[in-house]
Amino acid sequence: MLPPIPVLRDYGISPEYGFLPAQLPLERLPDPYYNKWEAIVANLQGLILSKRLRGVVDRLPVLSTAGLEHDSEWRRAYSLLCFMAHGYIWGGNIPAERLPPPISIPLLHISAYLEVPPVATYAAVCLWNFKPLFADEHVDNLENLATLATFTGSIDESWFYLVSVAIEARGAPILPLMLAAIQAARIDDIDTVTACLSTFAERLDDLGTLLQRMHESCDPHAFYYHIRPFLAGSKNMEDAGLPNGVIYEDGTGTEKYRQYSGGSNTQSSLIQFFDIILGIEHFPTGEKREIASETEQQGRAPPAKHNFLLEMRKYMPGAHRRFLEDTALVANIRDYVEVHRANKELTVAYDACLAMLRAFRDKHINIVSRYIIVKSRESKSLARSTSPAAAHRKVDIASASAMQNNASGKKKLRGTGGTALISFLKQARDETGELAIDSWARRVMNRDFNTKGHGDFFLGKLEEQQPTGLDRCGLAGTWTMDDNAGGLCHY
Ligand code: HEM
């Protein structure tokens, strides 16, 4: 008996909103008992800038969670407390290594209820932190979106979260579509599988376009120096001033240091769903597919596969994490395409999905390059040219939280999730393209050419040899070498 195909509503997921809550996030908690939490977050920017937040929080009463009823209230409370917690930790000259009881006690309780860690996860700042401008219009459109809470009160910060929200909403219909494709593969309905894959590829293209809108209203300087420091976690944060992590005071006196990763889009269930459905495997950074499978063939214990992305599932809401696990048990598309590789339409549609997802990851690497890599280099040269006394406080936290020692004591640029970001992101991108069924598509995507300059030559070759529709699927356009992004990029 085959395992059942997951039913979205059993996991609190909707075909229209995907991993965003089907009931819009609450703009405030209905019970006035929580007015103080609401007031602090509504004034977070001012309280942080005027250095009053810590004092205000220290004087807060410890509020009970007994007044939270519907799940949307628990989600709102979680989001509020996460903003307060990260504002409290990172909003001073040096980070606070103790979270006081008014935050830690309710936050620990609410996190346990929602099955998420007590940190500002992707769910806290993106999934559960938006509102539509017009309630009767969809939230898959950036023009109709606004955030509920921010640390800085800036448009840049709102935009940074909202691009992800719009991607979640625009990507939502892919969930029922590809679950239907699994069912179609089970009954060998090749036309339906092909049609689903083609629609999936087109939607992925759309998501890439949305991703590139990050530049419109989120300035890299504002992001790196003013927004990103608040998103940091408490793991590997020695250089930023948290050598042991953070103590969540619960009043019992038995508190211990805790360490958590910061918020990161690796905690998005949508993108992990795409990998699962297409049969894409990710390996630990630095480890290659061949090495991993050789080890398995030789009967040795298989290496821990895609451990970082699996670890990040613990930062997703519990039901979403279980949905991914259950989908992985039934994902059959890759095998189905392998078996029917002689069917051109099917393989092109599948390869198109890979090409589009790879192109999405390329665009993302480009963004990371502009928003983190370039900025961190600038900050290093700034540090060399200014006296320590003149350096801006946030520069220190921004750069210190961005760089961490690796095993050999060398400093490496890190993502808020904790990855050695450049190698991690490039490997995730390459692991996407490597799987293409068609050898030409695989070669083009994986650039086994080391040329500097324009890639139009390859594009020409591609269209000459492969006039089957891949040009519609992200392989057409301008290809340029971008050293920051680590290779040939598609714009
Ligand atoms: C200024 C904007 C952004 C920056 C600077 C950025 C940065 C990063 C970094 C550094 C990582 C590495 C993991 C970590 O340690 O945190 C990462 C991972 C990731 N990011 Fe972003 N990100 C941005 C926006 C987005 C958006 C809007 C999406 C939309 C889906 C996204 C999707 C991902 C995904 C899926 C991963 C996991 C790696 C992969 O699957 O390829 N990011 N991001």
Ligand SMILES: N[C@@H](CC(=O)c1ccccc1NC=O)C(=O)O
């Ligand atoms: N990993 C990113 C941060 C990041 O992408 C992120 C962090 C918290 C919430 C959402 C995020 N991503 C995109 O909107 C970084 O290292 O800066």
